[in-house]
Amino acid sequence: MxxxxxxxxxxxxxxxxxxxxxxxxxxxxxxxxxxxxxxxxxxxxxxxxxxxxxxxxxxxxxxxxxxxxxxxxxxxxxxxxxxxxxxxxxxxxxxxxxxxxxxxxxxxxxxxxxxxxxxxxxxxxxxxxxxxxxxxxxxxxxxxxxxxxxxxxxxxxGTTMLVYRKDKLKNLGWTPTDWADLWRPELQGKISLLNQSREVLGLLLKKRGKSYNETDPEAIANLESDFQTLHRQVKFYSSTHYLQPLNMGDTWIAQGWSQDILPLLQRYRNLGAVIPASGTALxxxxxxxxxxxxxxxxxxxxxxxxxxxxxxxxxxxxxxxxxxxxxxxxxxxxxxxxxxxxxxxxxxxxxxxxxIEMLNPEVTAQYQQVWQAVRQG
CATH class of the missing domain: 3.40.190.10 (Periplasmic binding protein-like II)
Incomplete structure (x- = not known):
């Protein structure tokens, strides 16, 4: 990064x-x-x-x-x-x-x-x-x-955090506090997520009160329906080019890394950021x-x-x-x-x-299966 x-x-x-x-x-x-x-x-x-x-x-x-x-x-x-x-x-x-x-x-x-x-x-x-x-x-x-x-x-x-357009969300009357806010219907087509399977599926796990490093096959398989719903909210996935679209107003909220985001907050006063209350990736x-x-x-x-x-x-x-x-x-x-x-x-x-830890090949493959099923479906 x-x-x-x-x-x-x-x-x-x-x-x-x-x-x-x-x-x-x-x-x-x-x-x-x-x-x-x-x-x-x-x-x-x-x-x-x-x-x-x-x-x-x-x-x-x-x-x-x-x-x-x-x-x-x-x-x-x-x-x-x-x-x-x-x-x-x-x-x-x-x-x-x-x-x-x-x-x-x-x-x-x-x-x-x-x-x-x-x-x-x-x-x-x-x-x-x-x-x-x-x-x-x-x-x-x-x-x-x-x-x-x-x-x-x-x-x-540092952390994975949410960065958002303060002016856009002010008009909606709320600011994000946790991962669950990404499912709000008014954000459809206004979200970008990192192009990293463990980061995205990890936020789904956190929303459910589970670990980023979950290894239970059933818990991982159950992520697919939640991911499908979130995927319909997402405008694009990127780990490198998510800040410029946000600043231009093409997106209103983005998942990103703190070392990318914190310097931008000092330069662009229309941006805000939050660490999701239920926990995040370090x-x-x-x-x-x-x-x-x-x-x-x-x-x-x-x-x-x-x-x-x-x-x-x-x-x-x-x-x-x-x-x-x-x-x-x-x-x-x-x-x-x-x-x-x-x-x-x-x-x-x-x-x-x-x-986020490296998991054994079998568990890693299951995460990838869920990721690809939704992204390519």
Whole structure:
């Protein structure tokens, strides 16, 4: 899921990253980090520099999309280990850390692209609550395992939400609060949904009080009639081009991802957004260490610990169009954060929300069968 920012912000990030990575040649350690553009703000980098001084610097390489970062991780798995001959060749270096989208987490582990991290050694590990700790522990096949190892550190998360035209719905006398509002007859032909089967069928499950990760065959099969009714409401499905039609008034409400939507709310005052009260899908970005990286965890710990410090929790939640996974463990947060229900979710809604997990092939096939039967019928 791409996350773009304005030109001046991009320029500032490049300038600061360059200074951190290139100007401080006297630093004892330089961490090479590949990250998703916009997920680490210049303000956060400034905080880190102020905290660490000359001890650790960052050589940051922002990429546009999570898919690109996964390709870098895959490529790094094929690289030869660093030697004295290629030490000075920056293009040949395997990054010390890399941003991985949660959707690639299981695959990266199963393919041996990443190595375990001793996250229990981080100062605030015990404060990391659910659903994060359960999601992180995996066996070597990448499957969730309470006894498994830890392969990534979440540093930013967000949600699937509803974004809508305030002016259009004001004329109807209501604003959306939950997924069930999508079935209102006055919205027929005015809705767009993500072109993702698990996101769409998941909202149907949430409407019924069930889990996004439902595995009961009967419960999944029963979604078809509900989906057929919702499908008649939908103008189109898209995971990439749903905001422009909304802004132009071709649609009045859209299902979308928070990292796409939140920046738009600041620019277009006619747009509003809501987290469905019955719960929604969560996404997260994680720091992972490529398998061939030879940097010690003790060295990585400087940056990983910092990302969970109170000042970093605040800055990530304020400037990254996402929230820190420790946001609910933090105290003295800025009211600009706690008063924003799109970042600081209602606790009941958050507890009812879930990360969409990979399911076994048989269950996945059943979801696809329902999806295709309605979409192609």
């Amino acid at each position: 791409p996350n773009r920012r304005h030109f001046l912000t991009i320029s500032a990030l490049y300038a600061l990253a360059g200074c951190l990575g290139g100007c401080q040649r006297t630093s004892e350690t330089t961490l090479q980090i590949n990250t998703l553009r916009g997920s680490i703000s210049p303000q956060l980098l400034t905080l880190f520099r102020q905290n660490q001084g000359q001890m650790v610097s960052l050589d940051l390489k922002p990429l546009e999309q999570l898919q690109e970062l996964f390709v870098v991780l895959q490529d790094a798995a094929m690289r030869i280990p660093e030697t004295s001959e290629n030490f000075l060749n920056r293009s040949a270096a395997v990054p010390d850390l890399l941003t991985l989208g949660h959707g690639w987490y299981q695959q990266a582990i199963a393919l041996g692209f990443v190595q375990p991290l001793s996250l229990e050694e981080l100062t605030r590990w015990e404060e990391l609550g659910e659903p994060w700790q359960r999601f992180l522990r995996r066996n070597v096949q990448g499957e969730i395992d309470p006894q498994g190892q830890l392969w990534g550190q979440p540093y930013r998360w 996404w997260c970005d994680l720091w992972v260490q490529p398998q061939r990286s030879q940097t010690s965890f003790e060295t990585l710990k400087t940056w990983l610990d910092f990302c969970w410090e109170p000042a970093a929790i605040q800055q990530i939640s304020r400037s990254s169009h996402g929230a820190s996974p420790l946001i609910y463990a933090a105290t003295n947060l800025d009211p600009a954060i706690t008063d924003n229900p799109l970042i600081y979710l209602d606790q009941n809604t958050f507890r009812a929300s879930e990360i």
